Amino acid sequence: MSDRTERPVVIVSNRGPVSYRVEDGQLVGTRGAGGLVSGLAPLLDSGRASWIAAALSDADRAAVADRVSAPDGLAVRLLDLDPKDQALAYDLISNQTLWFIHHGLFDLTRSPSYTADWLEAWEAYRRVNQVFAQAVCESAPVDAAVLIQDYHLTLMAPTLASERPDLSTVHFHHTPFAGPDMLRVLPAAARDEMLTSLNAYDACGFHTQDWAENFEQDLRRWPHATSEVVVPAKAKVFASSLSTDAGDLRSTAGSERCVEHLRSLEEQIADSQLIVRIDRMELSKNIVRGFQAFDLLLQQRSDLHGQVVFLACCYPSRENVPEYARYKEEVLAEVERVNARWGTAIWQPILLETNDNYLRSVAALRRYDVLLVNPIRDGLNLVAKEGPLVNDRFGTLVLSTEAGAWAELQSAALGINPFDVEQTAEMMGLALDLDPSDRKTRATYLAGLVAERTPLDWLEDQLAAAG
Amino acid sequence: MSDRTERPVVIVSNRGPVSYRVEDGQLVGTRGAGGLVSGLAPLLDSGRASWIAAALSDADRAAVADRVSAPDGLAVRLLDLDPKDQALAYDLISNQTLWFIHHGLFDLTRSPSYTADWLEAWEAYRRVNQVFAQAVCESAPVDAAVLIQDYHLTLMAPTLASERPDLSTVHFHHTPFAGPDMLRVLPAAARDEMLTSLNAYDACGFHTQDWAENFEQDLRRWPHATSEVVVPAKAKVFASSLSTDAGDLRSTAGSERCVEHLRSLEEQIADSQLIVRIDRMELSKNIVRGFQAFDLLLQQRSDLHGQVVFLACCYPSRENVPEYARYKEEVLAEVERVNARWGTAIWQPILLETNDNYLRSVAALRRYDVLLVNPIRDGLNLVAKEGPLVNDRFGTLVLSTEAGAWAELQSAALGINPFDVEQTAEMMGLALDLDPSDRKTRATYLAGLVAERTPLDWLEDQLAAAG
Structure with missing residues (x-):
């Protein structure tokens, strides 16, 4: 394994550090701001880090189709996802289900209410995660550290672990993480799939110890776990808060x-x-x-x-x-x-x-x-x-x-x-x-x-x- | 300490095993049914157990005032609570706050919303608990086991522990018990008071291991607790499910x-x-x-x-x-x-x-x-x-x-x-x-x-x- 200070890094997130717009008929890319991008700027600029994200707009998609390079020669790859899958995964699963569960925002008496539509959306979420995972498998340098950001991308681990065992994978949750009672609001099969995958990353990170402990409790009290498993078998769990630049x-x-x-x-x-x-x-x-x-x-x-x-x-x-x-x-x-x-x-x-x-x-x-x-x-x-x-x-x-x-x-x-x-x-x-x-x-x-x-x-x- | 099989028992609950109604101008008491009453029937009939509960109706209150004996010579004492305190404690705190929190039923975007009225109701809840605690202090036989039932009566422990250290006190929760994220929906001072008191009972019981673990997590992750405290310092926590007769x-x-x-x-x-x-x-x-x-x-x-x-x-x-x-x-x-x-x-x-x-x-x-x-x-x-x-x-x-x-x-x-x-x-x-x-x-x-x-x-x- 390479020295940590030299190891190549791949960032993966739904929204990337670059977006495109059409100006005078030309696709123009701009760099975003924010703590994550600022923190990574030196890494990105040095060429040590690359970034994989979704194309979010028509202009982004056009930039993918035209193989437009990212501004400043940054190693940013945008993925052109199936628009219907992307909408279902982003709106219905990420923002209307997982976001609500992790923040405790459901009025449980009335929602959620899962029907076949939801299961189809979960399959779309799974496919979107799979496209991201394949992109990492294809393009990550040997022995890279892959830093996957947030609740949109919880299901990538099994593919990464089986196809690219050389990679080290970290999943970081920017939201709170629901404790056992609230996580059980997810359909059992979806919850099992998500916990199985999260546990298959090399590490899972959270902004605070409280959210990290919720995740550990979820693993420990998960029906599949035996009562003896106090420490998760696989994933290292850590707390580390983001700061502003x-x-x-x-x-x-x-x-x-x-x-x-x-x-x-x-x-x-x-x-x-x-x-x-x-x-x-x-x-x-x-x-x-x-x-x-x-x-x-x-x-x-x-x-x-x-x-x-x-x-x-x-x-x-x-x-x-x-x-x-x-x-x-x-x-x-x-x-x-x-x-x-x-x-x-x-x-x-x-x-x-x-x-x-x-x-x-x-x-x-x-x-x-x-x-x-x-x-x-x-x-x-x-x-x-x-x-x-x-x-x-x-x-x-x-x-x-x-x-x-x-x-x-x-x-x-x-x-x-x-x-x-x-x-x-x-x-x-x-x-x-x-x-x-x-x-x-x-x-x-x-x-x-x-x-x-x-x-x-x-x-x-x-x-x-x-x- | 007496042999456990001989130890006197005091049951404490909001609703008792006896209620009264007026029939032809007379107060008539009847025994209730249900798992709790059935299970206790032999103990009650043998005179080993007594029961303290609230007077819930005008007829109950009249029976207290007239010192009407309970049917079958049962040792049941009904407490004539201040009606306003009783209403605030029962409706606003027990049923509209604690019940909602333990069952995860709040639409948190909109409720609860605590104002001064709620704090007054909490004081009423505290006074009602105090009346129950005083009644136990006055009437419990030496060395009795006191079995306190449910979320209406969480705050009795400090008084019992200081005034009657001879008693053994057990609190049993018939509802689920909220984990840390949901329990923090209570105002901090109320939550601290409740956890302090529950922890001062000799034992706290729940129907399942899941609710017991939620309670242990609440104690462990309570801001007052140090991170080293894994096992609660005082209360024994146990799971035991009720059955029907x-x-x-x-x-x-x-x-x-x-x-x-x-x-x-x-x-x-x-x-x-x-x-x-x-x-x-x-x-x-x-x-x-x-x-x-x-x-x-x-x-x-x-x-x-x-x-x-x-x-x-x-x-x-x-x-x-x-x-x-x-x-x-x-x-x-x-x-x-x-x-x-x-x-x-x-x-x-x-x-x-x-x-x-x-x-x-x-x-x-x-x-x-x-x-x-x-x-x-x-x-x-x-x-x-x-x-x-x-x-x-x-x-x-x-x-x-x-x-x-x-x-x-x-x-x-x-x-x-x-x-x-x-x-x-x-x-x-x-x-x-x-x-x-x-x-x-x-x-x-x-x-x-x-x-x-x-x-x-x-x-x-x-x-x-x-x-």
Whole structure:
């Protein structure tokens, strides 16, 4: 086996680091951003790492057909999947079943409800995983470490193990991982297939020890396991949290266009205190209860009327999932209700931004006094780490104890149970009232905690797990 | 310490073995039935055991005020709780929070949502537990084993441990027990208080190893616990399933009035095959998906049209809980839909009985060809054990793998994932088609499995855990 520091690396994920669009009749590829891509940039640029992902758009598919090279000569291979399989695997299995199970979002009295359609979709999910596995078998360098990302790609292990025993395979879950009671909501055959495959990777990683322990419990209490099996027979299980790239983010925050957004925000809110949330418009993010808590705070504290603004940047997500569309309506209705109840001619308590704008979001992170991150459950939550890195005002983080980031940040954040509207209101009020020296101490410590890890640390943990 | 076989016993539960009603202006007490009461009958009659429970009705309260003795000279003490506390503790905490959490029934996107009202209700729950604890402290014989039943009474331990260290205390949970992710849906302070108290009983019992392991995981992964604590420091944790009293049940099944119900049922359905379910009208029982599966079966199998009847005895439960009322409407609508779709002038596919009638239920258990027990999650489920004991036709049990009874009966029942409507339809069809000798073998084996345990075995396990 090669020295670990030299070993070739293959990253596998549904969404890749490159996407294409048509510009003046030409296919143009651009590099994406984000912690994963930033962390891998040096590896990709050095040619040590290659990346396999799905073609997600028509332009991506055209780029595959035309064998267009990735920008900057990156070793990125996009797979042209069967569109029907891709839709079933992505929408019905990944996002409407596995996502809901791992986040505990099903209203079990009514859903899921499996019929033959679901089983067909599971077969599509299996085929998509198989296409990814074959691509790795064909193109991975000898002895490579293969780092497979997330719940879209749980079933690749058996093929990799049998056809390419030279590879070391690591599966990393970016979501929470359901414990035994919730995992049993999957049809038994699908659950068995998924656990069998996950257990056949050389290692399985999670953002926190809690999700890792859930997975170990799933293996240990799996009907196929004997009661003596305490440690999984095969897969190494590890916890390693992803971090944001501080340099990248700070450079964005200092950019002229971000500063423009900041000025425009300051004109809008003047010297009000500012509560900020930045999330996809998503059930697990618990947006409605956040507004209910703000409503309760305004009810309890007339001294805050006209003095505080809640800026909620809630960006479109999975709009073809009916549950998401319904949730968006509930969010909009709650904003309307709170603004109608408390708003005046000169004060709009909640500003809701529903158009995705990264630079405006970073500007909001610079300006907040309180950052509210209150998910029902969350694999990690990068916003909780990004805010403290760029905030200009020693703002305070109010953080759900159910976000993976809580494990790292609990000593410097104010913790809330996401279902506890009373407590959320109380903590937001407390955060707004903190005296400047407390605020500064807490925010400085928090930024230090966040800076302790880089995306490269996370990558190194996966490579170490690959052995 | 006394010899275990002589040790005095105190049973504590919300609902006691005796209730009162007014008849001709007089308070009349009657003994209840059920596995718990049957199992304890010899102990109660011998005077070794006493029982503390809540007064649940005005007549019960009047009996407390008038110091009316319990029937048969039984040592039963009913507690006259503050009605407002009792309502808050029973409705809001026990049935609308703890029940939902242990069964995984919350639609977490929307509920629970804790505000100050909930905290007040928790205080009421705490006071109700305290009244029970004080009653035990005052009246338990020296060195008694105190057997505390169910999720209504989780907080008694600290008072008992400090005021009556001579007692041995056992808490038995009749529901499932939520694992860490779901238990964290409770406000942190309430969860900490509950786990602290449960851990301060001498032992905690559950119907199955799965629920016991969930509880152990809760203790182990509780933030207060250090990572080294693998085995709980204090409470012994044990699994022991309750059984039905076969003698009692068979005598009811053979009674003249039950036989009359059976004849009337046979007139109604003639020689149709019969699918039966008997449940409270309750979210966890998964009644709607049962009808959806029956609908699917009729869609797939025209040979069954006119040949099979689904008798669903779904009795009123917690009708003042809004979620239950809503669910009842959904059940009624689904029955109407299926009957409208398939019914003919001479065949009504689903017969729904919503008035509780124990003798008619037992008659239905004698007559079924298929017994459907498909809960989303269930601590045990006694119907799954009662059916095989009295069924006349070697009927087949189709059983949810999420019912506690599955752990004992899986080798003789047909298992289903309760969310899998396709599989439920398939298993009901398979059960209807089983050839007579298979049917007989399976049913005989099943009845034997059920008969392996008696309510007394369960009681003895608790006494053994008391030490």
